[in-house]
Each structure stands twice: as C-alpha cells, then as structure tokens.
Amino acid sequence: MISFSSFPATREYAEFSGPHHPYDPSDDVEMEIDEDYLDTNGSKLTYPGESLTSSQAYMRGHGTYVDNEEVIASVAGTIERVNKLVTVRAIRSRYNPEVGDLVVGRITEVQPRRWKVDANSRQDAVLMLSSVNLPGGVQRRKLESDELQMRNFFEEGDLLVAEVQAFFADGAMSLHTRSLRYGKLRNGQLVTVPPILVRRLKSHFIALPCGVDLILGLNGYIWVSKHVKEAEQEGEEGFDAEGVYSNINDNIDEITRTAISRVTNIVRILASHFIPLTDTLLIEAYDWTVDQEGGAKDLLSEDLSDALVTSLAFRV
Incomplete structure (x- = not known):
C-alpha cells in the first residue's frame, strides 16, 4: 500500500508562501548590465552557457534561456538586441527564408x-x-x-x-x-x-x-x-x-x-x-x-x- 507524507517547507519556500510583501529592489542582487556589450549589431560572438544580461531588465529570445534571473546563451552565435528582446543567432544553421529575400x-x-x-x-x-x-x-x-x-x-x-x-x-x-x-x-x-x-x-x-x-x-x-x-x-x-x-x-x-x-x-x-x-x-x-x-x-x-x-x- 502506497502512503504519502508531506515534507516540511524549506526556508526559501516559506518566505514566498506567506502573505504578499511589496517588492523591494534592494533584496535582489544587482547585475551589471553592459549596454555596449548588447549593442554590437550582430558582431559580438557568444558561446553556450555565457551569461548575457539580467532577465529582469531584458526578455529572452531565440537561442537563450533564463537561469538564476540571468539570460544565458544556449547556442554559439552572434548577439542581437531589439529594444528589450535579446536573441542569439546561431553560427551554423539552415537559412530561414522570408518573403522578398x-x-x-x-x-x-x-x-x-x-x-x-x-x-x-x-x-x-x-x-x-x-x-x-x-x-x-x-x-x-x-x-x-x-x-x-x-x-x-x-x-x-x-x-x-x-x-x-x-x-x-x-x-x-x-x-x-x-x-x-x-x-x-x-x-x-x-x-x-x-x-x-x-x-x-x-x-x-x-x-x-x-x-x-x-x-x-x-x-x-x-x-x-x-x-x-x-x-x-x-x-x-x-x-x-x-x-x-x-x-x-x-x-x-x-x-x-x-x-x-x-x-x-x-x-x-x-x-x-x-x-x-x-x-x-x-x-x-x-x-x-x-x-x-x-x-x-x-x-x-x-x-x-x-x-x-x-x-x-x-x-x-
């Protein structure tokens, strides 16, 4: 017979399970955002696993993922940014056509x-x-x-x-x-x-x-x-x-x-x-x-x- 037992909530989980508290930016670990690093017009190369920027300031696009509130490159390629969207265009990939090309x-x-x-x-x-x-x-x-x-x-x-x-x-x-x-x-x-x-x-x-x-x-x-x-x-x-x-x-x-x-x-x-x-x-x-x-x-x-x-x- 299968029995289920509950585990005590960890300290980190208990902090978020209570009543809602107002957001305090000082609680977060500030990550330095280098604007020049992202504004390279596709000339900056990156490698898989490299941290690009903070996920709180930018949105992740193709070729990236979020881990520990950081946008990380998942492929080797060039960094491209459109407003707050950061993507990585893979070096070796098939051609993705568009009308008029x-x-x-x-x-x-x-x-x-x-x-x-x-x-x-x-x-x-x-x-x-x-x-x-x-x-x-x-x-x-x-x-x-x-x-x-x-x-x-x-x-x-x-x-x-x-x-x-x-x-x-x-x-x-x-x-x-x-x-x-x-x-x-x-x-x-x-x-x-x-x-x-x-x-x-x-x-x-x-x-x-x-x-x-x-x-x-x-x-x-x-x-x-x-x-x-x-x-x-x-x-x-x-x-x-x-x-x-x-x-x-x-x-x-x-x-x-x-x-x-x-x-x-x-x-x-x-x-x-x-x-x-x-x-x-x-x-x-x-x-x-x-x-x-x-x-x-x-x-x-x-x-x-x-x-x-x-x-x-x-x-x-």
Whole structure:
C-alpha cells in the first residue's frame, strides 16, 4: 500500500508562501548590465552557457534561456538586441527564408509544372512553371506545350537566382524569376558561406570595379561572375530566351578569370574568419590583395590570409 507524507517547507519556500510583501529592489542582487556589450549589431560572438544580461531588465529570445534571473546563451552565435528582446543567432544553421529575400539555388529535380530547388534551407524550394518568364517575354497562361519544354528552361544541376514569393502549407518556399535580373546563372563560380554572414542590403547585386559581378544570396550561396552590362542585363530588344536559358558560357579572358578567382578566394577567407560581407569591405579587400602583387592562389596561404584580415580590421 502506497502512503504519502508531506515534507516540511524549506526556508526559501516559506518566505514566498506567506502573505504578499511589496517588492523591494534592494533584496535582489544587482547585475551589471553592459549596454555596449548588447549593442554590437550582430558582431559580438557568444558561446553556450555565457551569461548575457539580467532577465529582469531584458526578455529572452531565440537561442537563450533564463537561469538564476540571468539570460544565458544556449547556442554559439552572434548577439542581437531589439529594444528589450535579446536573441542569439546561431553560427551554423539552415537559412530561414522570408518573403522578398533574394536567393541563389540549384535545380535538383524537374516535376510536372514545377522545379525543386536546393536553397540551403530545411527543405527544397519550389519554382512553379507559372513563375518564370517565357521566351519572347509574353505574359500568358502556361500551356501543355510549355510543360513539355521545361527542361529547355531549367534542368538538374542548373544554378539560378530567384526571389522568395510565398510559402506553401508545409513551409516550403515558392520562388519566382519574373524579373529580367533573375534566372539562370552562367559565366561564374559559386561560393558557399554561412547565411548569417550575408546581411540584408539595399541591393544584393554588386558590381565591383575589377569587372566582376557578385550576387549575395541571403541563403549563403554567393555567385561570382563576369560583369554584365546594364543594357545586356535589362534587354534592349525584349526578352532574350537564348541568352537567359543558355547552358553555354561566354568566352572569358584571362584577366577576368583571375579577377573572379581572386574575389572568390577573398570571400572564402572572410567567411573562414567570420567577417560579414559588404560591398565596401570586398572592394577594400580586393585592392589590398592587388597591392601585394601575388596570384589569386597565394591568397589561400595562412600568412597572407591572416594579414588580409588584420588589414581589414584596422580599416574598419
């Protein structure tokens, strides 16, 4: 037979079990709150178990928990604060999409009236046939003949830049490439970095003075390619289907190839040192590497890469 016995209330519990007493701030142990420590715009790194601030002055957000009236980081990442809400954005995590984001992806499967796209998210994105431009730039309803020609637009392995349009019921994001700046990618190289290093900018299409174009996908996929003139990109005489959906790269001279390799290695170095990518920083890094009079491959040496990061730290 099971019997239950009551335990005497502890002193700490008895203090709170009696009548309500007015709150006295002097009873609490004051915790020094460093405002500058939290206002770092995502540049301050923290580690799991590190105490961030007092739970009485701030609210905990994602990546944190409360213990002994302190907000403590539960993951390794960057500290972000919005008013009184403190969150920690994990360093290594999948891309969390939002409507309007610019992403770079790879076609993984061709299905009826849709393509599956790897966008570095928790599940593959979907590009519907109704969300792409047709040859001639004609805006009309897609027919069965268009569905039979889907592989003429995109096939497995093709890279593309698109925009997040909406989300399906299962959480998968729906993409579209209706803008003439979106579509298949050619004449370049893909670099993968943690999505946390790509900040939301006014424009994610960057043209560097060295004749190289960058597309900073918010999902961590970065495309470095040969510069395309404004007139060629926008299309002076309507929609050029052969150029947009072509699988053949243009002839790229040796100087442009070297510049693409140099920019690609710079992005890898900055990502390995956990430095957020901006157009100004990339231009300064490129100028610094040119002054060193070394090849693009020499940048990957440990001494030169550390010197590059040190130089950029002083400039910033």
